[in-house]
Amino acid sequence: MEKILEVKDLEVSFQTYGGSVKAVRGVSFDLHKGETLAIVGESGSGKSVTSQTIMKLIPMPPGQITGGKILFNGDDIVPKTDKEMEKIRGKEISMIFQDPMTSLNPTMKIGYQIMEGLIKHQNMSKQAAKQRAVELLSLVGIPMPEKRVNQYPHEFSGGMRQRAMIAIALAANPKLLIADEPTTALDVTIQAQILELMKDLQSKMDTSIIFITHDLGVVANVADRVAVMYAGQIVEMGTVDEIFYDPRHPYTWGLLASMPSVDNDDNQDLAAIPGTPPDLTNPPKGDAFAARNKYALAIDFEEEPPMYQISETHFAKTWLLHPDAPQVEPPDAVKKRIRQLSSTFKTPVLVKEDK
Amino acid sequence: MAKYIGKRLLYMILSLWLIVTATFFFMRIAPGNPFTSEKQLPPEIEANLNAHYGLDKPWYAQYGDYLLKVAKWDFGPSFKYKSQSVNDLINEGFPVSFILGLEAILIAVAFGLILGIIAALKHNRWQDYTAMIIAVAGISVPSFIMATFLQYFLAIKLGVFPVARFETFMHTVLPALALASTPMAFIARLTRSSMLEVMSNDYIKTAKAKGLSQGVITVKHAIRNALLPVVTYMGPLTAGILTGSFVIEKIFGIPGLGSHFVTSITNRDYTVIMGVTVFYSIILLASILLVDIAYGIIDPRIKLAGGKKGE
């Protein structure tokens, strides 16, 4: 399959009063055509910064890409200027934001907000763009699009606005759509509708999607692959099955164990992950998750763990996969779901860093 | 819309009635009779004068007369200048003040917006600091001091502009500048903070994510939204320009309504004080109403019928 996006050792930091915050610390992943990758993590794990860096939407300064590459169709976008990015944003890569209440311009008609991208990227005339805007609104399931096109955002409900946002994002047929927690601010029933819509449109348009979320339940629904982020790093990445049925990183265990599920029939308590994420102004020595980790090894407080490969598609960054590490039992909630997957290697393989 | 304006007009008339009533009674309890400052008048002449101005009637009759006259746009005669009515003063002075005020408003809005937008776009850079130092200075130097400085240095010392009076366009430049300096500074600060707030909004990010250029984002998405709070400032702006004109006209010897008003205060010319106060109040209330209507037109979120901001 064709690789559309390759992120290599991306490092992003922000200059603040308190010092430089290393928000993203060496993130690498890739994305194929038509694929959906979910990036999961707590607030502050760097998932939004990573995704916004791909479009170079982080404010610079104070933000700064301090290392790494972002190859989009084989072309590194890190050195690109703002002017050059304008040809990529909206046309090649689009984005949907978390809060549909604030991400639409309140004093501009919905239709015009959709038309802007069309006029800019596809050289459409105003009339043609308006025609297309009506089509797009109907495509994202907004009734009476001819009337809605002339309305303002405040006349739309939250779910409707997010549909309009999707219409804006998809206007110019982008190859990659980044959805930054698109359903977090919506009611649960509306969430499901929006997810359905995105899946539906993806199959029609063959767009690749990066789906940012903190909700593992949503992930299972939409993603092909999952990357789990913690403290600015990807700690585990694999297919949905691998992450849900054979997780290896204790942080992923924690996330899964803290996820409420209907088949949790034995009145089991939800296992919260204790503590809070580290301060990224001064990332702790060793494994950033060690202090909160029930399964922390002595070495976790000294050395950063390397990445191990568990299958062709499954990676985890934990010392627990080292041959000398003790065998530990994942929490019960996780243990119950573990299945033997056929693609798993016999033993985890250390990933050589190619520096 | 029509219903809303009708309702607002009704409130306006109510406030005006309050202001007229308040001025009327203030003036009645004010120390001294309008003729006391002049040399002792023979009692029969004073009685005649009182009868002539209706001052011999009981207070409620005087009040009723006054209300009726004001409703007919008649503010009565001046106590000091017997041959002139307050209406004459207004008709003669207001056009001058109006031209001056309009010029000042244009200067204040144009330069204030430019300064504020530049400052916001160049946030935390030298352009921002320069614009904000100009703005703080503009707010700190009262208009009448700005006027004397301008007059002394540009007119008296350098002779670039005429010192006083109101004849050609050149005569209007310094007074309009002095009048505009404080509101301009306010508009600059307001525009800057409003622009900064708007620029940090998610929809600016959306616009950027669409691939729009910085210029298009600034003009189409940021400025329009940033202007909303500036529009609400237009009401206080009119008030500021209006009261500012009292002193500016005095300093530059401009025969506008403001200088008539100040003279009438010094002379304790009660009918003029009353009439001009009422007249100014009408202008202020009307301009506030106009601003509100304009606001409703440019912000689609506001339904004029309700008159309340809906988020």
Added chain:
Amino acid sequence: MQISKDKFQLVGTKISEAEKISKPSLSFWKDVFIRFRKNKLAMFGLVLLGVLIFMAIFGPYMTEYDYRTNDLTNKNQSPSSEHWFGTDDLGRDVFTRTWEGARISIFIGAAAALIDLFIGVLWGGISGYKGGRTDEFMMRFADVLYGVPYLLLVILLMVVLGQGLGTMILAMTITGWINMARIVRGQVLSLKNQEYVLAAKTLGANTSRIMAKHLIPNSMAPILVTMTLTIPSAIFTEAFLSFIGLGLTPPLASWGTMANDGLPALRYYPWRLFFPAIFISLTIFAFNVVGDGLRDALDPRLRK
């Protein structure tokens, strides 16, 4: 890389270590102070204010002249080592009068701010706390007053009640408190439904205790800023009124009356107007930048 086996012992969480706060925690006001100190313009304003207040207290004693004694043999002298800021048309020393004027301006500013504070906090606090009909009535009343053009009202009152320091402060505060009342009411309205206030209520704290312990301290920031910004506007109003001849009466010296006296002589004796004019502007400037600095320091959302 070879790692010794004992490094692979299970040791588990060290939450206490993770939760350790790396920076020393600062009290709110200390934090505000640090932020304020970083604002160079505001610090400059504060120093300027210190100098102005110092001169207002000691300035009049620095010369052998007093502010009210006429000396017709030495009128309209330009600034010299004898008379640092020159003399006016009655031969009075402009330096001494300038600092006399500073006392009056700062006094008026402070008095107006304090009275506004007192009435505004009381009115806004009660209105916001009681809510309902009381609130409706109290705020409508404030709205009506607020609709009256401020300077016109002040002028009217000065005409009616006669000129003087007391009348001037009264005239300024008669509508000045409304702004403060609105701000306090807004704060109280948003604060009174916060959980910690509900908690205090549940624990049986009475109204005055809730007001004094919870609502007022938490509204301190906007109140303080409003107060700092009331002072320059009061100083401006005094100067304005005096300048149109509605201010203090001679021989009292205020910056406004001095500027008014100096205006006719601008062409020949500009210092008579310039000295008070410069000090009016400097004082308003100092209060404005200190107020702005305070607002930025108190509102961490603006921290950049």
